[in-house]
Amino acid sequence: MNRIVSKEHFSPHVVKLEVEAPLIARSRKAGHFVIVRVGEQGERIPLTIASADTSRGTITLVVQAVGRSSKKLCALDEGDAVTDVVGPLGQATHIERVGTVVCAGGGVGVAPLLPIVEAFHKAGNRVIVVLAARTKDLIILEDRMRACSDEVIIMTDDGSYGTKGLVTQGVESVIQRESVNLCVTIGPAVMMKFVAALTKKYEIPTVASLNTIMVDGTGMCGACRVTVGGRTKFVCVDGPEFDAHQVDFDEMMMRLRSYKEEEQK
Amino acid sequence: METIPTVAERRAESWREELRQGMKAKERTAIHRVEMNELDPDYRSHNNEEVNQGLTEEQALREAQRCLDCVTPTCMEGCPVSIQIPSFIKNIERGNFLEAARVLKETSALPAVCGRVCPQEKQCESRCVHVKMKKAPVAIGYLERFAADYERESGQIAVPECAPSKGIKIAVVGSGPAGLSFAGDMAKRGYDVTVFEALHEIGGVLKYGIPEFRLPNRIVEVEIDGLRKMGVQFITNCIVGKTISYDDLHADGFRGIFVASGAGLPNFMNIPGENLIGVMSSNEYLTRVNLMHAASTDADTPVFKGKHVAVIGGGNTAMDSVRTARRLGAARAMIVYRRSEEEMPARIEEVKHAKEEGVEFLTLHNPIEYLGDENGRVKHMRLQRMELGEPDASGRRRPVPVEGAVETIDVDEVIVSVGVSPNPLIPQAFAGLEISKRGTIIVGEADMRSSLADVYAGGDIVRGGATVILAMGDGRRAAAAMDEALQEHKS
Ligand SMILES: Cc1cc2nc3c(=O)[nH]c(=O)nc-3n(C[C@H](O)[C@H](O)[C@H](O)COP(=O)(O)OP(=O)(O)OC[C@H]3O[C@@H](n4cnc5c(N)ncnc54)[C@H](O)[C@@H]3O)c2cc1C
Ligand SMILES: Cc1cc2nc3c(=O)[nH]c(=O)nc-3n(C[C@H](O)[C@H](O)[C@H](O)COP(=O)(O)OP(=O)(O)OC[C@H]3O[C@@H](n4cnc5c(N)ncnc54)[C@H](O)[C@@H]3O)c2cc1C
Ligand code: SF4
Numbered sequence: 107m108n109r110i111v112s113k114e115h116f117s118p119h120v121v122k123l124e125v126e127a128p129l130i131a132r133s134r135k136a137g138h139f140v141i142v143r144v145g146e147q148g149e150r151i152p153l154t155i156a157s158a159d160t161s162r163g164t165i166t167l168v169v170q171a172v173g174r175s176s177k178k179l180c181a182l183d184e185g186d187a188v189t190d191v192v193g194p195l196g197q198a199t200h201i202e203r204v205g206t207v208v209c210a211g212g213g214v215g216v217a218p219l220l221p222i223v224e225a226f227h228k229a230g231n232r233v234i235v236v237l238a239a240r241t242k243d244l245i246i247l248e249d250r251m252r253a254c255s256d257e258v259i260i261m262t263d264d265g266s267y268g269t270k271g272l273v274t275q276g277v278e279s280v281i282q283r284e285s286v287n288l289c290v291t292i293g294p295a296v297m298m299k300f301v302a303a304l305t306k307k308y309e310i311p312t313v314a315s316l317n318t319i320m321v322d323g324t325g326m327c328g329a330c331r332v333t334v335g336g337r338t339k340f341v342c343v344d345g346p347e348f349d350a351h352q353v354d355f356d357e358m359m360m361r362l363r364s365y366k367e368e369e370q371k
Numbered sequence: 372m373e374t375i376p377t378v379a380e381r382r383a384e385s386w387r388e389e390l391r392q393g394m395k396a397k398e399r400t401a402i403h404r405v406e407m408n409e410l411d412p413d414y415r416s417h418n419n420e421e422v423n424q425g426l427t428e429e430q431a432l433r434e435a436q437r438c439l440d441c442v443t444p445t446c447m448e449g450c451p452v453s454i455q456i457p458s459f460i461k462n463i464e465r466g467n468f469l470e471a472a473r474v475l476k477e478t479s480a481l482p483a484v485c486g487r488v489c490p491q492e493k494q495c496e497s498r499c500v501h502v503k504m505k506k507a508p509v510a511i512g513y514l515e516r517f518a519a520d521y522e523r524e525s526g527q528i529a530v531p532e533c534a535p536s537k538g539i540k541i542a543v544v545g546s547g548p549a550g551l552s553f554a555g556d557m558a559k560r561g562y563d564v565t566v567f568e569a570l571h572e573i574g575g576v577l578k579y580g581i582p583e584f585r586l587p588n589r590i591v592e593v594e595i596d597g598l599r600k601m602g603v604q605f606i607t608n609c610i611v612g613k614t615i616s617y618d619d620l621h622a623d624g625f626r627g628i629f630v631a632s633g634a635g636l637p638n639f640m641n642i643p644g645e646n647l648i649g650v651m652s653s654n655e656y657l658t659r660v661n662l663m664h665a666a667s668t669d670a671d672t673p674v675f676k677g678k679h680v681a682v683i684g685g686g687n688t689a690m691d692s693v694r695t696a697r698r699l700g701a702a703r704a705m706i707v708y709r710r711s712e713e714e715m716p717a718r719i720e721e722v723k724h725a726k727e728e729g730v731e732f733l734t735l736h737n738p739i740e741y742l743g744d745e746n747g748r749v750k751h752m753r754l755q756r757m758e759l760g761e762p763d764a765s766g767r768r769r770p771v772p773v774e775g776a777v778e779t780i781d782v783d784e785v786i787v788s789v790g791v792s793p794n795p796l797i798p799q800a801f802a803g804l805e806i807s808k809r810g811t812i813i814v815g816e817a818d819m820r821s822s823l824a825d826v827y828a829g830g831d832i833v834r835g836g837a838t839v840i841l842a843m844g845d846g847r848r849a850a851a852a853m854d855e856a857l858q859e860h861k862s
C-alpha cells in the first residue's frame with residue numbers, strides 16, 4: 107500500500123522519498139511520471155519517477171515543497187503511506203547515443219532532470235549538467251548529478267555559489283567551447299523559454315519537459331494542454347517532453363497561473 | 372446460475388392472474404401518469420441535494436396499476452438489458468417491493484443508477500403500449516428506481532446467487548457501467564473477476580461525471596458493494612497498458628479480458644482563445660467537482676466559480692456542467708448550442724430541470740472565438756448566429772451560419788462540452804487489436820469479441836460516447852459470449 111520505506115532531506119524544502127509501488131517500479135522508464143494523492147481530500151499532483159528498485163519494489167520521488175499538496179507529501183514520514191500513487195504515465199524519454207548532451211535544470215525541474223541525466227550518461231553520451239538557482243541554498247542534487255555526468259556547472263543569480271549569472275549563460279559557455287548535439291531543459295517555464303531561444307539561435311535540437319497543471323494524468327481532462335507547433339497537445343499523454351523550439355511558452359506560463367488566487371486561500 | 376423463467380411462465384403465475392383480474396384495463400388506463408416529487412428549483416439550485424425525490428409507496432402502487440401486464444410486453448424490447456419489466460412492476464403492485472428489486476437484479480447490476488439516468492423516453496417507455504393508445508407511458512424508470520431504493524433503504528439487500536467458483540480468472544479493464552455489468556454477470560457464473568481501474572475511485576462516469584444532484588455517489592457505492600459481496604475484486608490506481616501490460620495479465624493467469632475503458636478523451640473545437648484561463652473541458656470541470664470534491668472547503672483541489680458561465684454543447688454532459696455552475700454560484704449560466712432545442716441530445720428531463728433552475732438557452736449559436744484580459748483570463752466570447760439548413764447525413768438539419776450575425780457576450784468561465792473520443796490507452800497498448808478510424812475497438816456485434824481471441828470490449832470504447840444502459844447491455848452480452856467460449860474450450 108504505497109508505504110514510504112525511506113526519507114531523506116536534500117535541502118529544507120526538497121525531500122527524497124522511496125515509496126513502495128512494485129508494479130510501477132517494474133514497468134517504468136526514464137522520463138515517466140506518477141500521479142500522487144495525499145489524504146482523502148487530497149489533490150492529484152504529478153511527480154517524476156527519479157529512480158526505481160525492482161528488487162525492493164520501490165520508486166523514488168524527489169519532491170520540492172512549493173504549495174499545499176507538495177508540502178503535505180514532504181511532511182509524511184518513513185512508515186506512512188501515500189494514499190494513491192498511479193503510473194507510470196507519459197511517454198518515456200527518447201534516450202539514444204547522440205554525442206554531447208547539455209542538461210539545464212532549475213527550481214522544481216532539477217528533480218525530474220536527474221533520471222534523464224542518468225539515462226543519457228548510461229547510453230554513452232558526454233553529459234554536461236547546468237544547475238541554476240537564485241542563491242546557493244537553493245542548489246539541490248549537486249552530488250547526485252556529479253555522480254552520473256561528466257561535468258556540473260553551477261549558476262546562481264547572486265553569485266553566492268558557482269558562477270554568477272543565469273542558466274542561459276552557463277549553457278552558452280558550453281556551446282561556445284564545444285560542439286553540443288542535444289540540449290534538455292526542465293525548470294520554470296520562463297527558464298525553459300529562454301534556454302529554447304538560446305539553442306534555437308545555435309540550431310541545437312532541444313527538448314523541454316513541461317510541468318503543466320494536471321488532474322487525472324491519463325488524457326481525460328485537458329487541464330495539461332499546451333500548444334506545440336500550433337497544435338494543442340496534452341502534456342500527460344503526448345509528453346511531458348516536447349521539441350522546445352515548437353512550444354508556446356508564453357501560453358504555458360499564463361496557464362500555470364490559472365489557480366493562483368485559489369491556491370493562496 | 373438459477374434457470375430464469377420465461378416471460379410467459381411468469382405471467383401465468385396465479386398471483387399475476389389474480390392481479391390482472393382485480394382491475395379492468397379501462398380503469399388502469401384511466402389513471403394519470405405519476406409526477407415525480409422534486410425539490411423546489413430555487414432551493415435546489417444552490418446545493419447538491421438530489422433533485423428527484425423518488426415516488427412514495429402510494430404513488431408507486433398506483434403507477435404500477437397502470438401497467439396492463441401485456442402478453443407481449445413490447446417495453447422489454449426497448450430495454451438493452453431485457454429487464455423483466457411487467458414482472459417487477461406487478462410485484463410492486465402486489466406490494467412485494469423486495470421481490471421487485473430481486474427481479475431487477477436478475478439482469479441489471481445497477482438498477483438504482485439506471486432508474487435515475489437512463490433515457491427511458493427513448494427506450495422502454497417509448498415502446499410501452501400506452502404510447503400506442505396516445506397515452507403517457509407507464510413510468511418504468513421511476514418504478515425501477517423506487518424498487519431499488521426501497522431495497523437499499525430496507526437494509527435487506529439481496530446478494531444474487533452465484534455459481535460455485537470455476538477457478539478461472541477474468542480481468543476487467545475499467546469500472547464504469549460496462550465493466551460493472553460484465554463483472555456482475557461473470558461472478559454469477561462462478562468466475563473469479565478482478566476489475567482494474569485507473570482512477571482512485573470505482574464507477575467511471577458514474578463517479579467523476581454525473582453529479583451528486585442527479586446520482587448521489589453513495590447510491591453508486593452501495594451497488595458496487597453488492598458486486599464486492601458477490602466476490603468481485605477491485606484494484607484502483609492501476610492502468611492496464613501502463614501499470615500492467617497485456618502480457619502481465621496472461622502471466623498472472625487471466626483467461627479472458629473485457630475492455631470497458633470508456634470514451635474519456637475530451638474534444639475541443641480548436642478555435643482561437645480556447646486555451647485561455649477559465650476555458651476547460653466538461654471532463655475537467657466535472658472531475659474537479661465530483662471526483663475531487665473541489666467545491667467543498669476542505670478539499671485541496673481548486674475549481675473556478677465563474678459568475679458568467681457559458682457551457683458549449685447540448686448533451687447530458689453540457690446540462691450537468693451548466694447546472695453545476697449554477698450550484699457553484701453563477702449568476703448567469705448559459706447553454707450555447709449550434710442547433711435548436713429539438714435536436715438536443717440531452718434527456719428531456721435534464722433540459723427541463725436546467726430551465727427551472729434558471730439556465731439560459733442560447734440555441735442556434737456557435738462560439739467562434741474567446742477573448743481574454745491582460746492576465747490571459749477569458750473575458751468575452753464571440754458567438755455566430757446559426758439557422759437550420761438542409762438535413763445532413765445523420766438526418767438532422769445542418770446548422771449554417773447567418774452571415775454577419777455575430778454577438779459578443781461577457782463570460783468569465785467557459786466549459787467545452789462538444790463530445791468525447793474513445794480512450795486511446797488500450798488501443799495503443801494491446802498489439803494486434805483492431806481499431807476503427809474513430810479510435811473505437813472493433814468487436815463482433817453479437818459476442819463483443821475483438822480481433823484478439825481472449826479480449827472482449829463494450830461500452831463507450833466500442834460505441835463512442837453513448838449511454839449507461841447500452842454500456843451495461845454490452846457487458847451482459849460479452850459475459851454470455853465469453854462464458855460460452857470458455858466452456859467450449861474446456862470440453
Ligand atoms: C510531468 C511533471 C513532473 C513533475 N515532476 C516533479 C518532481 O519530480 N518533483 C517535484 O518537486 N515537482 C515535480 N513537478 C511539479 C509538481 O507537480 C508541482 O510542484 C506540484 O503539483 C505543485 O503542487 P502544490 O499543491 O504543492 O503547489 P500549488 O499550490 O499548486 O502551487 C504552488 C506554486 O507552484 C507553482 N506551480 C504549480 N504547479 C507547478 C508545476 N507543475 N510546475 C512548476 N510550478 C508549479 C504555482 O504557480 C504556484 O506558484 C512535476 C510536474 C509535472 C507536470
Ligand atoms: C457528465 C456525463 C453525464 C452523462 N449522463 C448520462 C445520462 O444521464 N444517462 C446515460 O445513459 N448516460 C449518460 N452519460 C453517458 C454514460 O455515462 C456513458 O455512456 C457510460 O458511462 C459508458 O460506460 P463505460 O463503462 O463504457 O465507460 P466509463 O463510465 O467511461 O468508464 C470507463 C472507466 O475505465 C477507466 N479506464 C480507462 N482506461 C483504463 C485503463 N487502461 N486501465 C484501467 N482503467 C481504465 C476509466 O478511468 C473509467 O473509470 C453521461 C456521461 C457524462 C460524461
Ligand atoms: S408495454 Fe407498458 S403496459 Fe405493457 S407490460 Fe410494458 S410497461 Fe406494462
Ligand code: FES
Binds near residue numbers: 319322324325
Ligand atoms: S492531466 Fe488531464 S488530460 Fe492531462
